[in-house]
Amino acid sequence: MTKGLVAPVFPFCGNGDNGCVPVFQEEGYENLGRIGGGPHSTVSKIRNKETKEICALKAIYGFGYAKREIDALRHLDHENVIKMIAKRSDVLSGHFHIMLEHMPWDLRCAFQSEEHGPKIRKNKRKILYRILKGLKHIHNRGIEHRDLYPRNILIDPETMAVKICDFGLCVHAASERNPD
Secondary structure, three states: OOOOOOOOOOHHHOOOOOOOOOEOOOOOEEEEEEEEEEOOEEEEEEEEOOOOOEEEEEEEEOHHHHHHHHHHHHHOOOOOEOOEEEEEEEOOOOEEEEEEEOOOEEHHHHHHOOOOHHHHHHOHHHHHHHHHHHHHHHHHOOOEOOOOOHHHEEEEOOOOEEEEOOOOOOEOOHHHOOOO
16 A cells, blocks of 8 residues: 555445445554455554554455455444445555454464364354354345355454454345356
């Protein structure tokens, strides 16, 4: 990201003045390092210099993945689905950025950790129930995740909060599905 660059919002999300998610501006944030990612994205942990709030910043490479993720997150508001805080696009580089609420662990890493693994295993029914509640909300909004596995389920072992994330491969309606 270029320091100080304020890029236009996504054309499919409006201009930021119509109740959409605000446009993310990186000034005032400190990058605390990479915390995840995959072939189409990189996720970094960031901190607001003024409020000290910790967030996740997802850089997405590719318009299709970004559009699917942002469209899905705009329609999902549930305690078990990650929340989008802000977004921006960098038209010149083709990179798209989404600021998300931060969760400290993915389910796989938490399950395998010596510190949190026993608590996660002990509460597996509660965790599964929260995952299913999130999935029900997602499906009730006409969205299919299509990439749900332990790395895309985030958890806070202290509070046992569970959030489904990564909607880059989701489909929003029957018309978007492959006829397989």
